[in-house]
Amino acid sequence: MDLTDTPRMWPYEPSNSPLPLPPQPLVATQQRLYWVNAEQIDADAMSADELKSAVAGWKTDSGMTIDAILQQEGAPLMQERRMILLLGELANPCRLADVRAGPVPIINVRIDDFCRTWTDTLDPRMMNPGVHHVTAARTHGWWEAAHLGFATMPQIRQLMEYLEDGSRGKWKPGKLAEGQLHVLHDSTLAPPTIDDLVWDGESERVEIERPAFDGPALPLEEVFTPLHTRQGCYNHRGRLARCVHHQHRSFHNNIFRRGSARQWDDVISIQKR
Numbered sequence: 001m002d003l004t005d006t007p008r009m010w011p012y013e014p015s016n017s018p019l020p021l022p023p024q025p026l027v028a029t030q031q032r033l034y035w036v037n038a039e040q041i042d043a044d045a046m047s048a049d050e051l052k053s054a055v056a057g058w059k060t061d062s063g064m065t066i067d068a069i070l071q072q073e074g075a076p077l078m079q080e081r082r083m084i085l086l087l088g089e090l091a092n093p094c095r096l097a098d099v100r101a102g103p104v105p106i107i108n109v110r111i112d113d114f115c116r117t118w119t120d121t122l123d124p125r126m127m128n129p130g131v132h133h134v135t136a137a138r139t140h141g142w143w144e145a146a147h148l149g150f151a152t153m154p155q156i157r158q159l160m161e162y163l164e165d166g167s168r169g170k171w172k173p174g175k176l177a178e179g180q181l182h183v184l185h186d187s188t189l190a191p192p193t194i195d196d197l198v199w200d201g202e203s204e205r206v207e208i209e210r211p212a213f214d215g216p217a218l219p220l221e222e223v224f225t226p227l228h229t230r231q232g233c234y235n236h237r238g239r240l241a242r243c244v245h246h247q248h249r250s251f252h253n254n255i256f257r258r259g260s261a262r263q264w265d266d267v268i269s270i271q272k273r
Helices: 048-056 066-072 093-099 153-164 248-254
Strands: 026-028 033-035 082-086 104-118 134-151 171-174 180-183 197-199 204-206 223-228 233-236 260-262
Touching (some): 026 093, 082 153, 093 153, 153 171
Parallel strands (some): 082 223, 134 204
Antiparallel strands (some): 026 104, 104 134, 233 260
């Protein structure tokens, strides 16, 4: 894939949301995409502050660090930012430019024991019938690649307001009480296939051996995760329609409205305040 440095030149179609997603870290700004080279981190686990300190020093091919890019953009530095999982199109540089959220550093991460899955509602702004946004749901034994953004609280509120589209209460920036999160260096990590899922009539799980981690574990309880809190996620006859198995167009054409919805707190648990 050609890594364009212009946000509007990054490919994006509402009917193919959220693909394509960035294959490597970057700083997404309104005018430019700064592609960053990930550095191997020799640690089994890291705190939020340790991760931000390490990632702040990752560099572009020209030698600019992420903190130097943020400083050049007049934006808060890494240590002033919070972490937010970008499970859907909010990791797509073109969509971030549409939202006008300002500079957001993004790195590749791996999620385990929960998955990205489609919500049971449509966002009609981009086209008719609209876009299905992405939420999270548990699946024991699961793994897949995702994206972690570093944003200020005003930026996080702006991202949530974009998802809500003026209808307050549809989305919640929760902090998950289950699952695992790791830095990911090999973004070509393949998730389990649909045939790897074991279905007992009530729940799905993956029983094959999971690949080794190639980056440190991160404190998932310190990461905001956008969760759809009305219809929650799509219920495909008792099973989940995972984004990696059912891409946007095929999900809408072949699965949507042929099942029902699950409440968000039935499929994932969050930290209690």
